[in-house]
Amino acid sequence: MAVRLTVLGTSVPLRSLDAGRAGSGTLVSSPSANLLVDCGPGVAKRFHESGNLLSALDAVLLTHHHWDHVSDLWTLVMGRWEESLYRAGEGIPLPAPLTIFGPSGTEELLDRLFGPDGLARHDIESRLEFGYRSILPDGPGPFPRPITRDLAPGETVEIADCHLTVAGAHHCEPILGSLSYRIESDGRSVAFSGDTAPSDEVASVATGVDALIHEGAVIADPSRPATHVHSDALTVGRTAAAAGAHRLILNHHLLDDGDEPTRARIAVQVKENFGGELVFAEDLMVLEV
Numbered sequence: 188m189a190v191r192l193t194v195l196g197t198s199v200p201l202r203s204l205d206a207g208r209a210g211s212g213t214l215v216s217s218p219s220a221n222l223l224v225d226c227g228p229g230v231a232k233r234f235h236e237s238g239n240l241l242s243a244l245d246a247v248l249l250t251h252h253h254w255d256h257v258s259d260l261w262t263l264v265m266g267r268w269e270e271s272l273y274r275a276g277e278g279i280p281l282p283a284p285l286t287i288f289g290p291s292g293t294e295e296l297l298d299r300l301f302g303p304d305g306l307a308r309h310d311i312e313s314r315l316e317f318g319y320r321s322i323l324p325d326g327p328g329p330f331p332r333p334i335t336r337d338l339a340p341g342e343t344v345e346i347a348d349c350h351l352t353v354a355g356a357h358h359c360e361p362i363l364g365s366l367s368y369r370i371e372s373d374g375r376s377v378a379f380s381g382d383t384a385p386s387d388e389v390a391s392v393a394t395g396v397d398a399l400i401h402e403g404a405v406i407a408d409p410s411r412p413a414t415h416v417h418s419d420a421l422t423v424g425r426t427a428a429a430a431g432a433h434r435l436i437l438n439h440h441l442l443d444d445g446d447e448p449t450r451a452r453i454a455v456q457v458k459e460n461f462g463g464e465l466v467f468a469e470d471l472m473v474l475e476v
């Protein structure tokens with residue numbers, strides 16, 4: 188079985204609110220695991236719309252802690268718990284707790300939300316006391332607190348049949364740490380840049396991947412100074428070419444539906460440097476890798 192990518196959100200921060208699209212989020216489904224990369228606004232809703240179960244999600248990988256990449260974690264964690272309880276009421280075993288990986292500060296972020304003294308404690312306690320008692324004959328049991336782990340560039344992690352390689356990225360350091368990821372399973376490979384300016388680390392972790400999911404669907408304008416925190420069509424093409432990626436999937440973009448002229452101009456700039464397949468990601472797009 189190939190690795191399947193389900194694009195759950197493609198937008199940049201404000202456009203996710205005014206264009207009806209979700210923030211960053213992509214589900215990676217291997218033969219034995221479901222991993223979500225980023226969890227921006229609207230991603231939990233898209234999860235349902237895509238036909239996937241929150242309760243079947245094994246782990247979340249956060250690239251960085253900007254709100255367009257993490258703000259739906261509350262919905263995701265609480266929604267997964269509730270969905271799991273209702274399914275348990277139908278005789279389906281409760282899943283293992285969700286594991287959430289991310290850059291430095293991920294453990295603190297999740298502890299402040301879902302830890303024993305976290306912001307969600309009254310929500311959790313009230314549901315245990317009043318809401319979820321009746322779902323299961325023996326009660327809901329304890330809240331399945333997510334397992335969290337800060338990652339650093341150079342680390343590798345095994346998640347079921349997925350081999351994860353962690354690398355750096357170049358976004359808003361040192362204030363905000365950012366990571367890129369490579370996920371390998373069943374002989375297939377996919378890499379995620381997160382938000383990043385051109386980065387040798389991203390190119391390196393994406394060496395030879397079947398698919399590179401990268402930001403940068405922006406027309407490069409040589410007359411203006413380049414941003415130091417994002418990529419554009421020229422630089423993302425260079426990164427994909429340096430990596431030797433087979434397919435480049437552009438996400439985290441501003442493109443309106445049907446704006447083919449802008450896509451065509453971006454494609455021309457990307458292809459100045461990159462000769463592989465180019466795809467513009469859209470919410471709920473499913474791709475086999």
Ligand SMILES: [Zn+2]
Nearest residue numbers: 253255256382
């Ligand atoms: Zn972003």
